[in-house]
Amino acid sequence: xxxxxxSKLRKRAIVVSxxxxxxxxxxxxxxxxxxxxxxxxxxxDTSRIVAIGGDVTEIIYKLGxxxxxxxxxxxxxFPPDALKTKQNVGYMRALSSEGVLSTRPSLxxxxxxxxxxxxTRALKSAAIPYVTVDGKDTADGLRLKVNQIxxxxxxxxxxxxxxxxxxxxxxxxxxxxxxxxxxxxVLFILAARDGRAIVGGNETSADAIIELAGARNAVSNLTGFxxxxxxxxxxASPDAIIVMKxxxxxxxxxxxxxxxGVKLTPAGKTKQIFVMDGVYLIGFGPRMPDAANDxxxxxxxxxxxxxxxxxxx
Amino acid sequence: MATANAQLESRSRAVGGRxxxxxxxxxxxxxxxxxxxxxxxxxxxxxxxxxxxxxAAWFKLFGGDxxxxxxxxxxxxxxxxxxxxxxxxVGASLAVSGALMQGLFRNPLxxxxxxxxxxxxxxxxxxxxxxxxxxxKPWMDAFGVYGLPFxxxxxxLVTTLTLVAVAGRHGRLMMGTLLLAxxxxxxxxxxxxxxxxxxxxxxxLRDLTLWSMGSLTGASWPKVFAILPFAALMIFAIPFLIRGxxxxxxxxxxxxxxxxxxxxxxxxxxxxxxxxxxxxVAVAGVIGFVGIVIPHIVRLxxxxxxxxxLPASAILGAGLVLIADIFARVVVxxxxxxxxxxxxxxxxxxxxxxxxxRGVGGME
Numbered sequence: 097x098x099x100x101x102x103s104k105l106r107k108r109a110i111v112v113s114x115x116x117x118x119x120x121x122x123x124x125x126x127x128x129x130x131x132x133x134x135x136x137x138x139x140x141d142t143s144r145i146v147a148i149g150g151d152v153t154e155i156i157y158k159l160g161x162x163x164x165x166x167x168x169x170x171x172x173x174f175p176p177d178a179l180k181t182k183q184n185v186g187y188m189r190a191l192s193s194e195g196v197l198s199t200r201p202s203l204x205x206x207x208x209x210x211x212x213x214x215x216t217r218a219l220k221s222a223a224i225p226y227v228t229v230d231g232k233d234t235a236d237g238l239r240l241k242v243n244q245i246x247x248x249x250x251x252x253x254x255x256x257x258x259x260x261x262x263x264x265x266x267x268x269x270x271x272x273x274x275x276x277x278x279x280x281x282v283l284f285i286l287a288a289r290d291g292r293a294i295v296g297g298n299e300t301s302a303d304a305i306i307e308l309a310g311a312r313n314a315v316s317n318l319t320g321f322x323x324x325x326x327x328x329x330x331x332a333s334p335d336a337i338i339v340m341k342x343x344x345x346x347x348x349x350x351x352x353x354x355x356x357g358v359k360l361t362p363a364g365k366t367k368q369i370f371v372m373d374g375v376y377l378i379g380f381g382p383r384m385p386d387a388a389n390d391x392x393x394x395x396x397x398x399x400x401x402x403x404x405x406x407x408x409x
Numbered sequence: 410m411a412t413a414n415a416q417l418e419s420r421s422r423a424v425g426g427r428x429x430x431x432x433x434x435x436x437x438x439x440x441x442x443x444x445x446x447x448x449x450x451x452x453x454x455x456x457x458x459x460x461x462x463x464x465a466a467w468f469k470l471f472g473g474d475x476x477x478x479x480x481x482x483x484x485x486x487x488x489x490x491x492x493x494x495x496x497x498x499v500g501a502s503l504a505v506s507g508a509l510m511q512g513l514f515r516n517p518l519x520x521x522x523x524x525x526x527x528x529x530x531x532x533x534x535x536x537x538x539x540x541x542x543x544x545x546k547p548w549m550d551a552f553g554v555y556g557l558p559f560x561x562x563x564x565x566l567v568t569t570l571t572l573v574a575v576a577g578r579h580g581r582l583m584m585g586t587l588l589l590a591x592x593x594x595x596x597x598x599x600x601x602x603x604x605x606x607x608x609x610x611x612x613x614l615r616d617l618t619l620w621s622m623g624s625l626t627g628a629s630w631p632k633v634f635a636i637l638p639f640a641a642l643m644i645f646a647i648p649f650l651i652r653g654x655x656x657x658x659x660x661x662x663x664x665x666x667x668x669x670x671x672x673x674x675x676x677x678x679x680x681x682x683x684x685x686x687x688x689x690v691a692v693a694g695v696i697g698f699v700g701i702v703i704p705h706i707v708r709l710x711x712x713x714x715x716x717x718x719l720p721a722s723a724i725l726g727a728g729l730v731l732i733a734d735i736f737a738r739v740v741v742x743x744x745x746x747x748x749x750x751x752x753x754x755x756x757x758x759x760x761x762x763x764x765x766x767r768g769v770g771g772m773e
Contacts, residue, residue: 197455
């Protein structure tokens with residue numbers, strides 16, 4: 097505060113020259129204003145991206161464009177860097193038009209679940225390119241999402257590469273799945289509140305990943321995420337139970353393990369109960385093949401409660 | 410009327426200086442509303458201020474290719490202005506509806522949702538959220554993004570008309586029946602809403618929760634024009650209801666002996682409230698608190714005379730919702746808070762303070 101303006105200027109000059117030397121000679125020659133702006137094939141500026149949807153953000157990072165993201169939505173839990181270093185425009189179903197615009201985006205890439213509809217409509221009319229990413233929670237859906245996002249970023253070759261990586265992993269997964277002799281039934285517990293388990297039934301991302309991991313859903317008679325009573329939990333008699341852990345380090349999964357019915361299931365008796373990260377397992381981002389593979393390993397390797405501490409009794 | 414007014418006057422004098430504070434309240438609140446209105450236009454996540462209004466207006470009128478002006482025009486005229494107007498109309502409608510219901514039922518706890526509008530609107534809204542891709546698809550395809558608000562309005566109106574049909578006998582509206590039947594219908598609509606919520610997936614559940622917290626996020630010109638006629642109708646009806654409601658303060662029979670057309674007044678109040686609250690719920694979701702607290706604040710400050718309670722409620726209701734919405738937009742920008750949280754956080758302490766200092770304002 098008492099510093100004289102000259103010294104401030106000098107300091108700034110040092111910073112600027114340092115920055116220029118880091119940027120290299122071309123920057124010095126052209127001046128910093130003509131720094132190349134990344135563009136996609138349609139000529140859209142991709143230097144300031146707003147990413148809406150956890151899977152969308154994850155794919156953008158995977159394609160190496162994470163540095164161009166200026167804001168993400170609250171569901172963008174992975175990589176953890178996203179919510180720490182980028183602005184947060186709130187939950188993806190409750191966006192604010194002016195809030196999103198205030199981040200001065202040059203491109204908005206949003207999951208088809210973004211909302212409310214009036215806001216997405218206003219954003220689409222705002223002369224800022226708006227890309228809707230749709231894709232179901234399946235292997236095909238994942239490929240579709242990667243291709244759409246890569247095209248929007250002007251990174252189609254990188255997208256193709258990522259898809260082929262995913263395909264390689266998925267075909268290995270298929271090979272492994274064929275070696276499974278006896279399909280296990282799995283119960284997916286999303287959360288447990290007041291002693292009631294919320295489980296993943298039919299048509300959920302949990303159901304999809306269980307199938308990819310070569311198992312079958314123990315509660316396929318339910319549709320959606322539903323509460324399950326203790327009695328029904330015992331009746332479902334799962335061979336294994338997966339409990340979701342939230343990424344924020346909370347201990348909510350311990351409530352699920354304390355459910356009285358859990359002990360009486362085959363899974364409880366044989367200690368086939370696994371705690372897994374929710375965003376990783378059912379996020380259906382680019383890590384999906386790894387997640388399915390990990391789940392398969394946990395389900396079908398004999399020493400599930402081994403030293404890596406994933407098994408819980 | 411003269412007796413009623415005399416009684417009100419003497420009551421006012423007993424509390425002290427209320428005639429003066431009335432005028433003061435009206436002029437202060439009009440000035441305040443204007444200030445808040447301008448503030449609401451000038452703040453927001455983008456940091457665009459009113460200084461950019463001339464440029465933006467020029468762009469709006471004559472076009473151009475300047476990117477900044479285009480963005481400013483979009484934010485000021487397509488986002489902030491409709492949102493500000495919508496907040497004002499919703500606030501005024503809810504506050505006046507609350508004042509009307511409390512006057513009609515002579516009960517300080519009467520809520521604008523008492524005539525079944527809110528529960529009916531909620532049931533219809535929840536139905537379109539949960540079944541928008543199933544049997545409600547033709548409806549949603551026909552009305553697009555306005556499918557939900559329109560369904561909510563129809564739902565509210567149908568519930569109220571059912572109630573009125575149940576409580577009306579030979580042209581007379583039985584208030585006790587109306588109240589109890591309203592509770593019964595509300596419970597029924599609540600049960601159906603619960604059943605639908607049970608069958609919803611987690612995304613639909615989040616939508617349901619967010620809708621029931623109320624929000625002005627989706628404000629747009631069509632929504633402003635949707636609520637405008639109802640808010641105008643209510644403002645227009647106010648002068649015709651003052652005498653009747655002041656009569657009701659003394660009791661229904663007394664009002665009748667004062668020459669007030671009791672039945673007509675009741676019908677007008679119930680139907681206006683239903684239409685206004687239906688429109689407000691349709692465009693902004695369920696926004697509680699305003700309808701109960703604002704009329705009480707007015708009564709605490711200026712006494713129970715409806716010639717002040719009704720207009721002041723309209724102005725203060727609009728102002729409170731505007732202030733709350735400004736906070737909702739700015740506090741966690743670029744994200745947004747649900748307005749209900751802020752309304753309660755701002756309004757509850759003020760209300761409690763007034764109640765502790767002044768009693769309950771002629772409603773005991």
